[in-house]
Amino acid sequence: MSETPRQSLDVDIVCVGFGPAVGGFLTTLSGELTDEQGMPRLESHAMPGMPLQILCYERADDLGFGVSGVVTRGHALRTSFPDLETADIPLAHAVTQEDILYLQDPVGASRRGLGLRTVDSLLRAIRPVLPYADHALRLPYIPGFLRKEGGLVLSIGQFNQWVASRLMSTGLVQLWPGTPVAGPLIDGNAVVGVRLVDQGTDRHGQPAAGYMPGMDIRGALTVVGDGPVGPVGRQLDAHFGLPPGHHQREWAVGMKMVVDLSPDCELVPGTVLHTLGYPEPEIFGFVYVHADRVASIGIFVPSWLDSPVRCGYRYLQHWMQHPALWRHLQGGTLRSWGARTLQESGMRGEPYLVGDGYARIGEGSGTTNVLTGSGVDEAWATGVQLAEAVVELLQAGAPLSRQNLEKTYVERRRGSWVETEARRAINARNGFQRGFLTGLAGMGVTGLTRGALGLADRSQPVHSRVPTPEEFFRGKLTPADVLRVRQEAATRGEPLHDALMQRAGWPQVQYDGKLLLSQQDAMLLGGKVQAPAGYADHVVFVDPSLCERCDNRLCIEACSGQAILPGDEDSPPRFERDKCVHCGACVWNCTRARSSGEERTNIEFQAGAGGLHSAEN
Amino acid sequence: MEEILYIAHTDTGGNLGRQAREALNAALVLAPEGKGLAVAVFGRGAAAALQTLGGCGAGRYLVAEAAELEDSRYATDVAAIAALVDASGAAIVVGPGTARFRRSFPGAAQRCGGRVDTQVTAMEPAADGLRIQRWYYRQRMVATLARASRPWLVLTASGAFAPWSGTAAAVDARPVAVEAASRTRVLGVETPEADSQTIRPEADVLLVAGAGWTKKQADGQTHAAQAEQLIREFLERAQASLGSSKSLVDLSSEGEEVLSVFSHLNQVGQTGMAPRHSKGLATCCHGEEPHTVGWRFINERRAINLDPNCGWAQGKADVLYVADAFEVLARVNALLTPE
Amino acid sequence: MNQGFHIAVCGSLVPDPLQTLEPIAGPQGPALKNEMMLPAVLDPWASHALYEAAHLARQDGESRIWLVSIGPRARLQQLMMSIAQKAVFELVACDGPAGGFTDAAEVARVLADTVAAIPELDPQRLLLFGGCASASRDAGATLQMTGERLGITEQFLNVDELTVQEGVLRIKERIEGGRYLVSACDGPPAVVGWATGMLPEPPNNPQIGMQNMRSIMPALQRAKSVTLEAPELTFESVTVPQQRRDTRIVKDTPTDEIAAELVQWLREDS
Structure with missing residues (x-):
């Protein structure tokens, strides 16, 4: 068989991942590309005589698929769109009301330490004098750093589509969904572009019918905005390492639903509810109410919830049935469902922001602020900052080198509110590594002192802190119980979490066919997951022998789409791509470190096509 | 009630299949006991096949039997349907949703200056004409609709109506001439093993x-x-x-x-x-x-x-x-x- | 001398097939709830038509492909991002509704007028391609009426294979019972309504995307606004059937007993 040659395409700027960061970058950049007469201001180096050639590749099958609902203060968005009308963006609404609910455990299965149990008892004792109802305390005060007054409730899917539509109509940039990027092209220490994934391969990446090697897209600047688990960002981290003292040890999986609320629901549009305390104390939740009786609801399951069976879906079902929430949600119908990973290390996880030929923006560059609970605005802002820097350099005819990008983009970022707030937040979550109450106290102190005070970072790599099921359920289940569940689950090819959680006291979920659905039905009805043929599997068990010996397969338990399942006996887990929602949780839920000694786990999350087909998330 | 034309084609053996009989029953919903109904058949052995429907009580029978109508081919089929519709003067035309008619009915409707609906699963007469039911978005939702345009050509969905089970009877059929040229030759049918x-x-x-x-x-x-x-x-x-x-x-x-x-x-x-x-x-x-x-x-x-x-x-x-x-x-x- | 084909592929957007659809009564008749928010794809059968057209065009250097689409301009713009890397084509866009409740005859009228107005299209070399039906209207009627309006008398529906030998088109159409009707047509003009064809979906090719985008954005800007009104058509109702069956659940029953019951059921006359 003759070898199919790998083709190459020269452009000026290639962007990876179309999210808020690249949206901000391209919106700002495209505004500077033409003069008042519509003539190009900047000429292409890659195609002399043409305007600047700017491409963006997005792995999802369409722009805005499978992202998230948010509440944001919207500072940076409003700066870019001073005349922003929420009515222009489907599902957008101004924030009208905010509350934080502390949820107590109405079923008695939650894992609560002595301290928290004492707090719970106290609250119950004095509840007549508190804003307490339905096993929940409404906090009388929301600290300023958490408030989103004047902000927006958004579906990021719809927002991204709105931004993309504006961008495309300019004709100045090209956005290509359904086109995963395999990784950066690194020449020495310079990034010279990206390589797209091979197409027409079998699941192992071997050439099959219609094989087309992934094209090399070469450009003077590669803008890396591929999010928390993006393959380009991760490969850059692997190549260049993280700056000294930085690490990425805090993650969460955010799992959410978009719900058509029942006609009887009294929640008003723009309402924002934050919850904490249940189903496990470490799990935070949210309800954002859009117009037309639609709400985004969901939870964050963090990497410091040290459970070996932390299944977001199961927890989501228990969370929404909490009486304080169910009174609003009962009678609602699932419209959309999805999950994604959040990189919660913030500035502590910040990689090298620039190098020769590349710059990093958005969540993968450490913009998520865990103190203010904000990420979209920050991501957008860093995109804007980079665009301003690039225009400045291109107009000056200066090369897009590390040094020049440091002086322009990084300096802008360091001098901005994004950096100021990120510095305040850097120690905000340290306490959670030690426990829920310590975490809350630490976060409160850090927030109220604007970052002046905080607990020290005593984190450890996520994979090293996960107990085995036998350890985790000690006191509730005997090792023999756990062994029996393990054996039964292995025979049936199922995860452990349902059986273990049930035995540990969590009630069985009674499906109602509308909101309470099996995980598979949530995927079918809400996620609409697809996996096109002709691509290699994007979840890879790097060293199969490590998996074979692994007795703590959290990758299976935590998989949002049940796409990772027990394999044959003494084999690595099985990956069913057609169920993968590309949340990336497997990467940080793997409990085995790679033998190379880095903090990387034994799962590689590569670029893959397909995933969720919903733009409402 | 308006004039109804039922139209069918024979198969390669000169027979009328189950779908053709289903469509006849559908037409009889609109023209009970054959009142106001014309029945037309074309294709190989059409005249003989027509006799098998003779018990339906239709007022008129039409037939087209030229050699070029024996094969399933758009140009000749459309010409036949249009000629039969024209000869009948019918306002509503009902046929079976066979592959042959699914290809040719819409073009015939266009040629006759009418409208067409396909995959029709129910029909009922109404004071002002006819209501039909058909599905949209890949059978996800069902619509009931009416049209003012005539002729209105309707193709029934396979299996949606019970097949007509009446008996044969000798009937006089008026032959209808069909003129059509085509650049297409039918080479045959490939059947899977x-x-x-x-x-x-x-x-x-x-x-x-x-x-x-x-x-x-x-x-x-x-x-x-x-x-x-x-x-x-x-x-x-x-x-x-x-x-x-x-x-x-x-x-x-x-x-x-x-x-x-x-x-x-x-x-x-x-x-x-x-x-x-x-x-x-x-x-x-x-x-x-x-x-x-x-x-x-x-x-x-x-x-x-x-x-x-x-x-x-x-x-x-x-x-x-x-x-x-x-x-x-x-x-x-x-x-x-x-x- | 083979001058190549002029292939006009008719096709537009339909809801992504995995979406949950709900009809509503809109001001212009029935519509889908949240229609503008529903992810959309190029009609699956029209996609096959486009891929087959690209395949045919690759066999000689002189064929040209136009994709003729009626849909809301912003939605067409978005749709182009997902298909423009797959095959080389020139877009001819009409800014109008793309929903399934627009009447096939009206769509055919606009399509025929639009195809006839393509300046460089030679009607004698025309192959009018499209899907055998749309996944929205699901009628399988539009293409034939468009062909009729353009005076094309050679038409084929549910096509899975088209080969060309010495200018003759050899065409396989799906017919009843999983069989194929095989026909030969003495060259264009012809209408070909595709089923799934035999070709896999082409890979995304960024160079094709670059090439297409130079003409797509101007075509979208040029898109003429069209109205598709069928006052003669009245929808009385559009509903999603909600019928629930009373399901008898048989469990903890020996396999033999279940099998016997099933066989008895299978043998019963229904």
Whole structure:
């Protein structure tokens, strides 16, 4: 068989991942590309005589698929769109009301330490004098750093589509969904572009019918905005390492639903509810109410919830049935469902922001602020900052080198509110590594002192802190119980979490066919997951022998789409791509470190096509 | 009531098939006892075939029998339909939704200056004409609609009406001349080999196979080869047609160790077909709407699934057997074995 | 001398097949709830038509392909991002509704007028391609009426294969019982309504995307606004059937018993 040659395409700027960061970058950049007469201001180096050639590749099958609902203060968005009308963006609404609910455990299965149990008892004792109802305390005060007054409730899917539509109509940039990027092209220490994934391969990446090697897209600047688990960002981290003292040890999986609320629901549009305390104390939740009786609801399951069976879906079902929430949600119908990973290390996880030929923006560059609970605005802002820097350099005819990008983009970022707030937040979550109450106290102190005070970072790599099921359920289940569940689950090819959680006291979920659905039905009805043929599997068990010996397969338990399942006996887990929602949780839920000694786990999350087909998330 | 024309074509053997008889019954809904009804047949042996419908009581009979009308070909078929519509002067034209008519009816409607509706599942006369029912968005939703335009050509959906079971009677048919030239020659029909045939639209039973067939079974192993054999045996012994869920077809296209018996032609559900059979047996299927629309036009439905919450069964099937499909189908096949 | 074909592929957007659809009564008749928010794809059968057209065009250097689409301009713009890397084509866009409740005859009228107005299209070399039906209207009627309006008398529906030998088109159409009707047509003009064809979906090719985008954005800007009104058509109702069956659940029953019951059921006359 003759070898199919790998083709190459020269452009000026290639962007990876179309999210808020690249949206901000391209919106700002495209505004500077033409003069008042519509003539190009900047000429292409890659195609002399043409305007600047700017491409963006997005792995999802369409722009805005499978992202998230948010509440944001919207500072940076409003700066870019001073005349922003929420009515222009489907599902957008101004924030009208905010509350934080502390949820107590109405079923008695939650894992609560002595301290928290004492707090719970106290609250119950004095509840007549508190804003307490339905096993929940409404906090009388929301600290300023958490408030989103004047902000927006958004579906990021719809927002991204709105931004993309504006961008495309300019004709100045090209956005290509359904086109995963395999990784950066690194020449020495310079990034010279990206390589797209091979197409027409079998699941192992071997050439099959219609094989087309992934094209090399070469450009003077590669803008890396591929999010928390993006393959380009991760490969850059692997190549260049993280700056000294930085690490990425805090993650969460955010799992959410978009719900058509029942006609009887009294929640008003723009309402924002934050919850904490249940189903496990470490799990935070949210309800954002859009117009037309639609709400985004969901939870964050963090990497410091040290459970070996932390299944977001199961927890989501228990969370929404909490009486304080169910009174609003009962009678609602699932419209959309999805999950994604959040990189919660913030500035502590910040990689090298620039190098020769590349710059990093958005969540993968450490913009998520865990103190203010904000990420979209920050991501957008860093995109804007980079665009301003690039225009400045291109107009000056200066090369897009590390040094020049440091002086322009990084300096802008360091001098901005994004950096100021990120510095305040850097120690905000340290306490959670030690426990829920310590975490809350630490976060409160850090927030109220604007970052002046905080607990020290005593984190450890996520994979090293996960107990085995036998350890985790000690006191509730005997090792023999756990062994029996393990054996039964292995025979049936199922995860452990349902059986273990049930035995540990969590009630069985009674499906109602509308909101309470099996995980598979949530995927079918809400996620609409697809996996096109002709691509290699994007979840890879790097060293199969490590998996074979692994007795703590959290990758299976935590998989949002049940796409990772027990394999044959003494084999690595099985990956069913057609169920993968590309949340990336497997990467940080793997409990085995790679033998190379880095903090990387034994799962590689590569670029893959397909995933969720919903733009409402 | 307006004048109704029923129109049908013969098959290669000069016969009128089941669908043609279904469409006649549909036309008779509009023209009870044949009052105001004209019946037209064209194709090979049309005049003789027309006599088999003679008991329907129609007021007029038309026939077109030229040699060039024997083959299924757009140009000649459209010319025939248009000539018959013109000769009848009918306002409403009803025909069976065969492949031949699905291709030619719309063009004939255009040529006659009329409108067309296809895949019609119900018709009822109304004071101001006719109401029809047809489905939109791949059988996801059903509409009831009326048109003011005439002639209005209507193609019935296969299986939606009971076939006319009246008797033959000698009738006088008025021959209608059809003039048509075509640059197309029909070369023939390719028929799949009997043992590889898995799509049998006329079958009583549809077997729907889901991705569960390829999953790990009770012994912790997959058994694709056994699954394929069981399915093939069932299709052969029950003379059933085979439908597949999307996920199973997708797996096949991935080159997984799955069932070679499937191709995209078998796919049912929202991305495939919604076939009509009197009985359906879903095995190892999973998923809620919209996946289960492949089930919609199956009259009697049963399902075998280990999961009692199976979306193809709860509220959608008449009976759900919570059991191992491998075991049940093996036993069913044994019982179906010819003595 | 083979001058190549002029292939006009008719096709527009339909809801992504995995979406949950709900009809509503809109001001202009029935519509889908949240229609503008529903992810959309190029009609699956029209996609096959486009891929087959690209395949045919690759066999000689002189064929040209136009994709003729009626849909809301912003939605067409978005749709182009997912298909413009797959095959080389020139877009001819009409800004109008793309929903399934627009009447086939009206769509055919606009399509025929639009195809006839393509300046460089030679009607004698025309192959009018499209899907055998749309996944929205699901009628399988539009293409034939468009062909009629353009005076094309050679038409084929549910086509899975088209080959060309010495200028003659050899065409396989799906017919009843999983069989194929095989015909030969003495060259264009012809109408070909595709089923799934035999070709896999082409890979995304960024160079094709670059090439297409130079003409797509101007075509979208040029898109003429069209109205598709069929006052003669009245929808009385559009509903999603909600019928629930009373499911009898048989469990903890021996396999033999289940099998016997099933066989008895299979043998009963229905």
